[in-house]
Amino acid sequence: MTVAAMYPGTFDPITLGHEDLVRRASVLFDRVVVAIAAHPASKKTLFTTEERVAMAASALADIDNVEVTGYEGLTVDFARDNGLRVIIRGLRAVSDFEYEFQLANMNRHLTDEVETAFLTPTEKYTFISSSLVREVAELGGDVSKFVSPKVEQALLKRYGR
Numbered sequence: 001m002t003v004a005a006m007y008p009g010t011f012d013p014i015t016l017g018h019e020d021l022v023r024r025a026s027v028l029f030d031r032v033v034v035a036i037a038a039h040p041a042s043k044k045t046l047f048t049t050e051e052r053v054a055m056a057a058s059a060l061a062d063i064d065n066v067e068v069t070g071y072e073g074l075t076v077d078f079a080r081d082n083g084l085r086v087i088i089r090g091l092r093a094v095s096d097f098e099y100e101f102q103l104a105n106m107n108r109h110l111t112d113e114v115e116t117a118f119l120t121p122t123e124k125y126t127f128i129s130s131s132l133v134r135e136v137a138e139l140g141g142d143v144s145k146f147v148s149p150k151v152e153q154a155l156l157k158r159y160g161r
Helices: 016-028 049-059 075-081 094-110 130-138 149-158
Strands: 004-009 031-037 066-071 086-090 115-119
Touching (some): 004 016, 004 075, 016 031, 016 086, 016 115, 031 049, 049 149, 075 086, 094 115, 130 149
Parallel strands (some): 004 086, 031 066, 086 115
């Protein structure tokens, strides 16, 4: 049986923590789709969907069973419509659990065709979030330890450096 999974998110921008989860998921699943939300309901993104897809595709290009795409609408609908049986969610800290648990339960109520799997990042990435990376970059800090070189360049360009 082939099991395909998706890792949804805004990835604004994709970080080394995200990359870590994708690389580990690529060993667990036959196919992993990094699905970048085009119009997140509660977030205003720094980068366009196309820019976020391009950055993620570049960062993950060396992994054969991973693809990157943008999507709109409900995550479970995208998963079901694309034969993706598992939604991968990352848990960095206990504080993430309550929201992620609630989201997984809502998704389960929306469809029983898709399951949620939680992965924790490698310890050295547990503190990294896209929002913190954006803030450090905006204030002129070095983000090279948190994102791939192309993402770093995109952040520097966006903030006029």
